[in-house]
Amino acid sequence: MEIKVADALVQCLERENVEVIFGYPGGAILPVYDSLYHSKIRHVLVRHEQGAVHAADGYARVTGKVGVCVATSGPGATNLVTGIANAYMDSIPLVILTGQVSTSQIGTDSFQEVDITGITMPITKHNYLLKDPLKLTAIIKNAFHIASSGRPGPVLIDIPRDVANMTIPFKYPSNVRLRGYKPTYKGHPSKIKEIAALIGKAKRPVIYAGGGILSSNASGELLQFAEAISAPVTNTFMGLSGFPGEHPLFLGMLGLHGTRSANMAISECDLLIGLGARFDDRVVGNINKFAQQATVIHVDIDPAEIGKIIPTNVPLVGDVKQILNSLLPLIEKIDRSKWLERIGELKGQYPLTYCRGEVLKPQFVIELLWNCTKGEAIIVTDVGQHQMWVAQYYPFKHPRTLVSSGGLGCMGFGLPAALGASLAAPGKPVVLVTGDGSIQMTMQELGTMMEQGLAIKIIILNNYALGMVRQLQEFYCEGRYMSVNFKFHPDFEMLAKAYGIPGYTFRTEEEVMNHLPEALAKPGPAIINCIVPVDENVSPMVMAGQGIHEAIDCG
Amino acid sequence: MEKHTLSVLVENNPGVLTRVAGLFARRGFNIDSLAVGRTDRSDVSRMTIVVEGDKALIEQVTKQLHKLIDVIKISNITEDEYVDRELVMVKVAAEPSQRVEIINIAGIFRARVVDLGRKTLTFECTGTEGKITALEESLRPYGIKELVRTGKIAMLRGSKAVSVGGPWPRESDEE
Known part of the structure; x- marks a missing residue:
């Protein structure tokens, strides 16, 4: 029996166990929406296509499953572009469906036509233009x-x-046939032995763990590994929540706004064990000053990441979970109390600090958020200073509880990603920490949040400015503040009211302490507007060209 | 810097050339020459890409190319014994009185005359890159009107092969 391609498509999605699709309809995608009409898959109608792709992204980060979004041709497709780039930079699994004009019209500049496969070639792992209906199921x-x-x-x-x-005979293939694509999962046994030997000899090892820990679900193995070899662990921003934040071996985040103890440990270590991380420029700072005393081990599933930024002594391609599991039995316990003493010294000497004063400090809000949630919430952030304060002051407890745009640094990611996160983990509290700049990029999705009945708590750290850019202008432009201070903001409490959301405004520590726990505990969503000082900086900070151990204090 | 010749087998899908060319452009790799054509199998094309760069760069090029789903196999054939050829067509200004002289010069390179105009001669010539360049330099004094090179194509010497079925023996031969 033959069925319509659009019906076959929806059946394929059902076979892939897709539970929710984020999307926005339109002309060219009409047949697909018509087929979704009869499907049990939940469709979430967003307010802008960017919201759909970020929501699918947030859903994927929390579940580890493939996030799915759909948009129409032309502007629908181009509105997805930022979100696709975001998912590509952070290695998030998404399947994005776009409508296209009819094949006879392709290439004629017809209404709502763009070459979206051409546009997204550099920001997708792969893409397809479905011209032959018979190829649908395999694609x-x-x-x-x-x-x-x-x-x-x-x-x-x-x-x-x-x-x-069109119509096709429907048969969903059971196997994938891709002769050019065979990822390596199992690490090379001789390299694993070599790594075990190096660990045995090392006096001052540091584990530097990135987002790969989360995508391969290797948090448990990482903890076992770190404890087995008595090595301190630092996370990249993408790796946060991959190692328990309150564990004595945890150094915090490293890099540009990393903790001093993590950055100092990197420059003092004699063995750097990179796991599922890519030596990003925000982590490494000046390459020539990074981990100068260390032998470098680099474990990554993407061979192209190895040796891309810094030379590696022992490269190992494979899945970090499998590799840690093969490595663990080869590890011999050795006494590293001297090194761990030094680590304790560094942590004691250089804690993260900020000055509490008469005004409400953003770091204080994050610390209070930790006290209220104790790591039992999913924290979503936007991009900017608030994001770094979350990274610094919220010691994540469980894997996949931080949802944030790392590689692309995409303002506007927060609210839509929180929608996806909330749908992915029903019953789990979801808190969005955002800034007054970021929230205004995608705040139309408040409508989606209410429509879907999602109880997201939105904390706006509101300094009436684009704080991170302002901070850059303070240090790199001698305080010439150009286009970073907002002269107008909506009244966020009133805005909340317009959507039927309880709204709060806090200006002092006392107000936050008295009301934040209650605002978070109440069922349903909330918008919590925290007025914070404009001149508060994220500290420490590594200036351009400096090594990460040379960070300056700028609090 | 060294030149490396990569023999790249790709799925014969629409857009595969754009994927490869786009990758080189956005990662800042320079293509010296690129020749594309079908192999003996209609679903597989071969790209012969000449890239200039040090070892680290060639390694990155190779790894990044491997990430393209449509890329089936990559072989840096410069690392082995190989033969390479390039085809050139060149149109030279030639007054009737100069024809014999020019044809004699071209003859040294085994270039063949493929067209004759009132004031021009057109040659074709195949050979290694060096030979083609030598021909070009020899004809330059007479005035080159137009020149087109196909870019290098290359193959490993002996029984080794860069093919879908593996180096040797090939799958199809076993059947």
Whole structure:
């Protein structure tokens, strides 16, 4: 029996166990929406396509499953671009479906036509333009496989309207056939032995763990490994929540706004064990001053990451979970009390600090948020100073409880990603920490939040400025503040009211202490507007060209 | 800096050339030459890409190319014994009185005359990059009107092969 391509598409999604799709309809995608009408898959209607892709992204980060979003051709597709780039930079598995004009119209500049496969080539792991209806099922099967295997990433499928209306015999393939794509999972045994030997000899090892720990679900193994070899652990921003934040071996985040103890440990270590991290410029600072005394081990599933930024002594391609599991039995316990003493000294000497004063400090809000949630919430952030304060002052307890845009640094990610996170973990508290700049980029999604009945608590650290850029202007432009101070803001409490959301405004420590716990505990959503000083800086900070151990205090 | 010749087998899918070319552009790799054509299998094309760069760069190029789903196999054939050829067509200004002289010069390079105009001669010539360049330099004094090179194509010497079925023996041969 033959069925419509669009119906087949929806059946494929059901076979892939897709539970929720984030999207926005339109002309070219009409057949797909018509087929979704009869499906049990939940469709979340967003207010802007960027919201759909960020929501799918947030959903994927929390569940580890492939997030799915859909948009129409032309502007629908281009509105997804930022979100696709965001998922690509952070290696998040997504399948993105876009409508396309009919095949006979492709290339004629017809209404709502853009070459979205061309546009997204550099920001997708792979993409497809479905021209032959008979290839649909294989393409969907491949897309989900490519998105979720190896180093995960977004895959886009562009579906011309006429193709969606054709009919095909439906049979969902059981195997993937991709002769050019075979990710390596198992680490090379001889390299694993070599690494075990190096660990045995090392006096001052440091584990530097990135987002790969989370995507391979290796948090448990990482903890075991760190304890087995008595090595302190630092996380990249993407790796946060991959290691318990209150564990004595935890150094905090490293890099540009990392803790001094993490950055100093990196420059003092004699063995650096990189796990699922990519030596990003925000982590490394000046390459020539990074981990100068260390032998470098680099474990990553993407061979192209190895040796890309810094030379590696022992490269190992594979899945970090499998590799840690093969490594663990080879590890011999050795006494590293001297090194751990030094680490304790560094942590004692250089705690993160800020000055509490008469006004409400943003760091204080984050610390209080920790006290209220104790790591039992999913924390979503936007991008800017508030994001760094979350990274510094919220010691994440469980994996996949931080949802944030790392690589792309995409303001506006927060609210839509929180929608996805909230749908992914029903019953789990979701708190969005955002800034007054970021929230205004995608705050139309408040409508989606209310429509879907999602109880997201939104904390706006409101300094009436684009704080991070302002901080950069303070240090790099001699305080010439250009276009960073807002002269107008909506009344966020009134805005909350317009959507039927309880709104709060806090100006002092006392107000926050008295009311934040209650605002967070109440069922339903909330918008919590915290007025914080404009001149508060994220500290420490590594200036351009400096080594990470040379960070300055700028509090 | 050294030149490396990469023999890259790719799926014969629409857009595969854009994927490869786009990758080189956005990662800042320079393509010296690029020749694309079908292999003996209709679903597989071969790109012969000449890239200039040190070892680290070639390693990055290779690894990044491998990340493209449509790329099936990459071989840096410069690391082995290989033969390479390039085809050139060159149109030279030639007054009737100069024809014999120019044809004699071209003859040294085994270039063949493929067209004759009132005041021009057009040659074709195949050979290694060095030979083609030598021909070009020899004809330059007469005035080159137009020149087109295909870019290098190359193959490993002996029984080794860069093919979908593995180096040797090939899958299809076993059947």
